[in-house]
Amino acid sequence: MLKLENIEVILGKNNKERKILNKLNFDVKDGEFALIVGENGAGKSTLFDAISGSIQVNSGKIWLSGQDITHTLQKHRAKLVSKVMQDPKLGTMENMTILENMAFAFKRGQIRGGEFFSSKHRIRTFKEKLSMLNIGLEDKIQELVSNLSGGQRQALSILMAILKESKILLLDEITAALDPASTDSVMELTNQILREKKLTCIMITHNLSQAIKYGDSLWFLKNGVFIKKYDKETKSKMTLAELSSKFEEV
Numbered sequence: 001m002l003k004l005e006n007i008e009v010i011l012g013k014n015n016k017e018r019k020i021l022n023k024l025n026f027d028v029k030d031g032e033f034a035l036i037v038g039e040n041g042a043g044k045s046t047l048f049d050a051i052s053g054s055i056q057v058n059s060g061k062i063w064l065s066g067q068d069i070t071h072t073l074q075k076h077r078a079k080l081v082s083k084v085m086q087d088p089k090l091g092t093m094e095n096m097t098i099l100e101n102m103a104f105a106f107k108r109g110q111i112r113g114g115e116f117f118s119s120k121h122r123i124r125t126f127k128e129k130l131s132m133l134n135i136g137l138e139d140k141i142q143e144l145v146s147n148l149s150g151g152q153r154q155a156l157s158i159l160m161a162i163l164k165e166s167k168i169l170l171l172d173e174i175t176a177a178l179d180p181a182s183t184d185s186v187m188e189l190t191n192q193i194l195r196e197k198k199l200t201c202i203m204i205t206h207n208l209s210q211a212i213k214y215g216d217s218l219w220f221l222k223n224g225v226f227i228k229k230y231d232k233e234t235k236s237k238m239t240l241a242e243l244s245s246k247f248e249e250v
Protein backbone atom coordinates (compact mmCIF):
# COMPACT_ATOMS: atom_id res chain seq x y z
CA MET A 1 0.00 0.00 0.00
CA LEU A 2 1.14 3.53 -0.82
CA LYS A 3 -0.07 6.33 1.42
CA LEU A 4 0.62 10.04 1.18
CA GLU A 5 -0.29 12.23 4.13
CA ASN A 6 -0.53 16.02 4.02
CA ILE A 7 2.10 16.35 1.31
CA GLU A 8 3.34 19.85 0.61
CA VAL A 9 5.74 20.67 -2.20
CA ILE A 10 7.00 24.17 -2.84
CA LEU A 11 8.90 24.80 -6.08
CA GLY A 12 10.67 27.81 -7.53
CA LYS A 13 13.37 30.01 -6.08
CA ASN A 14 13.44 33.12 -3.87
CA ASN A 15 10.33 35.24 -4.26
CA LYS A 16 9.03 33.03 -7.11
CA GLU A 17 8.21 30.16 -4.75
CA ARG A 18 4.86 28.42 -5.33
CA LYS A 19 3.07 25.73 -3.43
CA ILE A 20 2.52 23.01 -6.05
CA LEU A 21 1.17 20.26 -3.77
CA ASN A 22 -1.02 21.58 -1.01
CA LYS A 23 -1.63 19.21 1.93
CA LEU A 24 -2.42 16.39 -0.45
CA ASN A 25 -3.70 13.00 0.76
CA PHE A 26 -3.73 9.90 -1.39
CA ASP A 27 -3.67 6.14 -1.02
CA VAL A 28 -3.45 3.08 -3.26
CA LYS A 29 -3.91 -0.48 -2.07
CA ASP A 30 -1.75 -3.39 -3.19
CA GLY A 31 -2.89 -4.54 -6.62
CA GLU A 32 -4.98 -1.41 -7.19
CA PHE A 33 -4.90 0.50 -10.47
CA ALA A 34 -5.53 4.17 -9.66
CA LEU A 35 -6.08 6.84 -12.30
CA ILE A 36 -5.40 10.54 -11.90
CA VAL A 37 -6.83 13.32 -14.05
CA GLY A 38 -6.43 17.07 -13.76
CA GLU A 39 -5.82 20.08 -15.93
CA ASN A 40 -2.33 21.10 -17.09
CA GLY A 41 -0.25 22.44 -14.24
CA ALA A 42 -2.43 20.84 -11.53
CA GLY A 43 0.64 19.13 -10.06
CA LYS A 44 0.23 15.58 -11.40
CA SER A 45 3.81 15.04 -12.55
CA THR A 46 5.09 16.77 -9.41
CA LEU A 47 3.17 14.19 -7.39
CA PHE A 48 5.02 11.42 -9.26
CA ASP A 49 8.34 13.22 -8.61
CA ALA A 50 7.50 13.25 -4.91
CA ILE A 51 6.70 9.52 -4.94
CA SER A 52 9.80 8.55 -6.92
CA GLY A 53 11.99 10.82 -4.79
CA SER A 54 13.26 12.98 -7.64
CA ILE A 55 12.09 15.91 -5.53
CA GLN A 56 11.94 16.16 -1.74
CA VAL A 57 8.66 17.11 -0.11
CA ASN A 58 8.55 20.17 2.16
CA SER A 59 6.24 18.49 4.63
CA GLY A 60 4.01 15.45 5.03
CA LYS A 61 4.76 11.74 4.96
CA ILE A 62 5.02 9.04 2.30
CA TRP A 63 4.53 5.40 3.30
CA LEU A 64 5.14 2.42 1.04
CA SER A 65 4.38 -1.12 2.25
CA GLY A 66 4.43 0.11 5.84
CA GLN A 67 7.84 1.75 5.44
CA ASP A 68 8.27 5.51 5.85
CA ILE A 69 10.09 6.49 2.63
CA THR A 70 9.60 10.26 2.98
CA HIS A 71 13.34 10.84 3.24
CA THR A 72 14.60 7.76 1.38
CA LEU A 73 17.01 8.85 -1.36
CA GLN A 74 15.87 8.46 -4.96
CA LYS A 75 18.58 5.89 -5.74
CA HIS A 76 17.25 3.68 -2.96
CA ARG A 77 13.64 4.28 -3.96
CA ALA A 78 14.45 3.09 -7.50
CA LYS A 79 14.09 -0.49 -6.26
CA LEU A 80 10.59 0.31 -5.02
CA VAL A 81 9.21 2.62 -7.71
CA SER A 82 9.23 2.27 -11.54
CA LYS A 83 8.12 5.00 -13.89
CA VAL A 84 7.15 5.29 -17.58
CA MET A 85 6.79 8.73 -19.11
CA GLN A 86 4.97 10.31 -22.02
CA ASP A 87 7.84 10.28 -24.49
CA PRO A 88 8.62 6.74 -25.73
CA LYS A 89 12.20 7.98 -26.41
CA LEU A 90 12.81 8.40 -22.69
CA GLY A 91 11.95 4.82 -21.78
CA THR A 92 14.19 3.10 -24.32
CA MET A 93 17.60 3.67 -25.91
CA GLU A 94 17.24 4.04 -29.65
CA ASN A 95 20.77 3.17 -30.75
CA MET A 96 20.57 -0.16 -29.00
CA THR A 97 18.75 -3.32 -30.06
CA ILE A 98 15.65 -4.61 -28.30
CA LEU A 99 17.81 -7.31 -26.72
CA GLU A 100 20.37 -4.78 -25.44
CA ASN A 101 17.60 -2.61 -24.03
CA MET A 102 16.08 -5.58 -22.22
CA ALA A 103 19.49 -6.67 -20.88
CA PHE A 104 20.10 -3.15 -19.60
CA ALA A 105 16.73 -2.98 -17.86
CA PHE A 106 17.24 -6.43 -16.40
CA LYS A 107 20.72 -5.64 -15.06
CA ARG A 108 19.50 -2.41 -13.51
CA GLY A 109 17.00 -4.42 -11.51
CA GLN A 110 19.39 -7.14 -10.39
CA ILE A 111 19.52 -7.27 -6.65
CA ARG A 112 22.31 -9.85 -6.49
CA GLY A 113 24.86 -8.47 -8.98
CA GLY A 114 27.32 -10.72 -10.78
CA GLU A 115 25.55 -13.89 -11.78
CA PHE A 116 24.01 -12.78 -15.07
CA PHE A 117 22.62 -15.98 -16.58
CA SER A 118 23.93 -17.53 -19.84
CA SER A 119 23.23 -15.64 -23.03
CA LYS A 120 21.13 -18.49 -24.47
CA HIS A 121 18.94 -18.62 -21.42
CA ARG A 122 18.80 -14.84 -21.32
CA ILE A 123 17.57 -14.56 -24.92
CA ARG A 124 14.93 -17.23 -24.30
CA THR A 125 13.69 -15.45 -21.18
CA PHE A 126 13.56 -12.06 -22.90
CA LYS A 127 11.70 -13.55 -25.88
CA GLU A 128 9.14 -15.04 -23.52
CA LYS A 129 8.65 -11.67 -21.87
CA LEU A 130 8.36 -9.88 -25.22
CA SER A 131 5.80 -12.38 -26.48
CA MET A 132 3.60 -11.28 -23.59
CA LEU A 133 3.13 -8.00 -25.50
CA ASN A 134 1.64 -9.89 -28.45
CA ILE A 135 3.03 -7.48 -31.06
CA GLY A 136 5.75 -9.69 -32.53
CA LEU A 137 8.74 -7.98 -30.89
CA GLU A 138 10.08 -11.39 -29.84
CA ASP A 139 11.01 -12.00 -33.50
CA LYS A 140 12.88 -8.69 -33.77
CA ILE A 141 15.20 -8.77 -30.79
CA GLN A 142 18.28 -7.86 -32.86
CA GLU A 143 16.47 -4.87 -34.37
CA LEU A 144 17.43 -1.33 -33.33
CA VAL A 145 14.80 0.35 -31.20
CA SER A 146 14.94 3.38 -33.53
CA ASN A 147 13.17 1.21 -36.15
CA LEU A 148 10.12 0.68 -33.94
CA SER A 149 6.93 2.75 -33.96
CA GLY A 150 6.01 4.98 -31.01
CA GLY A 151 3.44 2.45 -29.81
CA GLN A 152 5.92 -0.43 -30.02
CA ARG A 153 8.53 1.60 -28.13
CA GLN A 154 6.06 2.51 -25.44
CA ALA A 155 5.02 -1.14 -25.07
CA LEU A 156 8.72 -2.02 -24.72
CA SER A 157 9.19 0.80 -22.16
CA ILE A 158 6.41 -0.68 -20.02
CA LEU A 159 7.89 -4.15 -20.24
CA MET A 160 11.33 -2.79 -19.30
CA ALA A 161 9.86 -0.88 -16.37
CA ILE A 162 8.37 -4.06 -14.93
CA LEU A 163 11.35 -6.33 -15.63
CA LYS A 164 12.72 -5.38 -12.27
CA GLU A 165 10.42 -6.02 -9.37
CA SER A 166 9.11 -2.91 -7.71
CA LYS A 167 6.30 -2.06 -5.31
CA ILE A 168 4.59 0.47 -7.53
CA LEU A 169 4.44 1.45 -11.18
CA LEU A 170 3.91 5.10 -12.16
CA LEU A 171 2.62 5.83 -15.67
CA ASP A 172 2.66 9.53 -16.67
CA GLU A 173 0.46 10.14 -19.74
CA ILE A 174 2.03 7.15 -21.51
CA THR A 175 -0.29 7.35 -24.52
CA ALA A 176 -0.26 11.14 -25.00
CA ALA A 177 2.32 11.02 -27.80
CA LEU A 178 0.70 8.11 -29.67
CA ASP A 179 -1.82 7.96 -32.52
CA PRO A 180 -5.36 6.75 -31.64
CA ALA A 181 -4.81 3.13 -32.73
CA SER A 182 -1.56 2.78 -30.77
CA THR A 183 -3.17 4.54 -27.81
CA ASP A 184 -5.84 1.86 -27.63
CA SER A 185 -3.46 -1.05 -28.05
CA VAL A 186 -0.91 0.24 -25.53
CA MET A 187 -3.70 0.89 -23.03
CA GLU A 188 -5.21 -2.60 -23.48
CA LEU A 189 -1.78 -4.15 -23.14
CA THR A 190 -0.97 -2.13 -20.05
CA ASN A 191 -4.22 -3.11 -18.38
CA GLN A 192 -3.71 -6.77 -19.24
CA ILE A 193 -0.16 -6.82 -17.83
CA LEU A 194 -1.19 -5.02 -14.64
CA ARG A 195 -4.03 -7.43 -14.00
CA GLU A 196 -2.07 -10.56 -14.89
CA LYS A 197 0.84 -9.63 -12.65
CA LYS A 198 -1.37 -8.01 -9.98
CA LEU A 199 0.76 -4.87 -10.05
CA THR A 200 0.01 -1.76 -8.07
CA CYS A 201 -0.13 1.14 -10.48
CA ILE A 202 -0.94 4.85 -10.66
CA MET A 203 -1.60 6.29 -14.09
CA ILE A 204 -1.95 9.95 -15.01
CA THR A 205 -4.10 10.47 -18.09
CA HIS A 206 -5.69 13.36 -19.96
CA ASN A 207 -7.94 10.86 -21.75
CA LEU A 208 -11.36 10.72 -20.03
CA SER A 209 -12.50 7.66 -22.02
CA GLN A 210 -9.55 5.76 -20.54
CA ALA A 211 -10.51 7.11 -17.12
CA ILE A 212 -13.98 5.55 -17.46
CA LYS A 213 -12.87 2.26 -18.94
CA TYR A 214 -9.79 1.42 -16.88
CA GLY A 215 -8.71 1.39 -13.28
CA ASP A 216 -10.18 0.79 -9.83
CA SER A 217 -10.33 4.40 -8.71
CA LEU A 218 -10.34 7.81 -10.36
CA TRP A 219 -8.92 10.89 -8.65
CA PHE A 220 -9.33 14.54 -9.69
CA LEU A 221 -6.37 16.78 -8.90
CA LYS A 222 -6.75 20.55 -8.84
CA ASN A 223 -4.29 23.15 -7.57
CA GLY A 224 -2.17 20.52 -5.86
CA VAL A 225 -4.91 18.73 -3.98
CA PHE A 226 -7.39 15.93 -4.71
CA ILE A 227 -10.89 17.34 -4.81
CA LYS A 228 -12.85 14.28 -5.95
CA LYS A 229 -12.53 10.52 -5.99
CA TYR A 230 -14.77 8.02 -7.75
CA ASP A 231 -14.73 4.28 -7.19
CA LYS A 232 -14.77 1.82 -10.07
CA GLU A 233 -18.48 1.14 -9.96
CA THR A 234 -19.50 4.80 -9.98
CA LYS A 235 -17.15 5.92 -12.72
CA SER A 236 -17.69 2.96 -15.02
CA LYS A 237 -21.42 3.81 -15.18
CA MET A 238 -20.70 7.37 -16.33
CA THR A 239 -20.86 8.47 -19.94
CA LEU A 240 -18.03 10.48 -21.40
CA ALA A 241 -20.30 13.57 -21.39
CA GLU A 242 -21.11 13.10 -17.69
CA LEU A 243 -17.50 12.70 -16.69
CA SER A 244 -16.47 15.68 -18.84
CA SER A 245 -19.05 17.88 -17.13
CA LYS A 246 -17.85 16.77 -13.66
CA PHE A 247 -14.35 17.55 -14.80
CA GLU A 248 -15.32 21.02 -15.98
CA GLU A 249 -17.35 21.96 -12.91
CA VAL A 250 -14.44 21.37 -10.50
Ligand SMILES: Nc1ncnc2c1ncn2[C@@H]1O[C@H](COP(=O)(O)OP(=O)(O)O)[C@@H](O)[C@H]1O
Binding pocket: 011, 012, 013, 020, 038, 039, 040, 041, 042, 043, 044, 045, 046, 047
Ligand atom coordinates in the same frame (compact mmCIF):
# COMPACT_ATOMS: atom_id res chain seq x y z
N1 LIG B 1 11.12 23.06 -11.02
C1 LIG B 1 10.04 23.86 -10.97
N2 LIG B 1 10.11 25.11 -10.49
C2 LIG B 1 9.02 25.89 -10.41
N3 LIG B 1 7.80 25.52 -10.80
C3 LIG B 1 7.65 24.28 -11.29
C4 LIG B 1 8.75 23.37 -11.41
N4 LIG B 1 8.28 22.21 -11.93
C5 LIG B 1 6.96 22.38 -12.15
N5 LIG B 1 6.58 23.62 -11.77
C6 LIG B 1 5.22 24.17 -11.82
O1 LIG B 1 4.39 23.34 -11.03
C7 LIG B 1 3.09 23.27 -11.58
C8 LIG B 1 2.67 21.83 -11.69
O2 LIG B 1 3.46 21.18 -12.68
P1 LIG B 1 3.25 19.67 -13.08
O3 LIG B 1 3.30 18.85 -11.85
O4 LIG B 1 4.20 19.35 -14.17
O5 LIG B 1 1.75 19.71 -13.63
P2 LIG B 1 0.92 18.62 -14.45
O6 LIG B 1 1.74 17.39 -14.59
O7 LIG B 1 -0.34 18.42 -13.66
O8 LIG B 1 0.60 19.27 -15.76
C9 LIG B 1 3.15 24.01 -12.90
O9 LIG B 1 2.58 25.27 -12.73
C10 LIG B 1 4.62 24.11 -13.19
O10 LIG B 1 4.90 25.28 -13.91
Ligand SMILES: [Mg+2]
Binding pocket: 044, 045, 046
Ligand atom coordinates in the same frame (compact mmCIF):
# COMPACT_ATOMS: atom_id res chain seq x y z
MG1 LIG C 1 2.52 16.37 -16.25
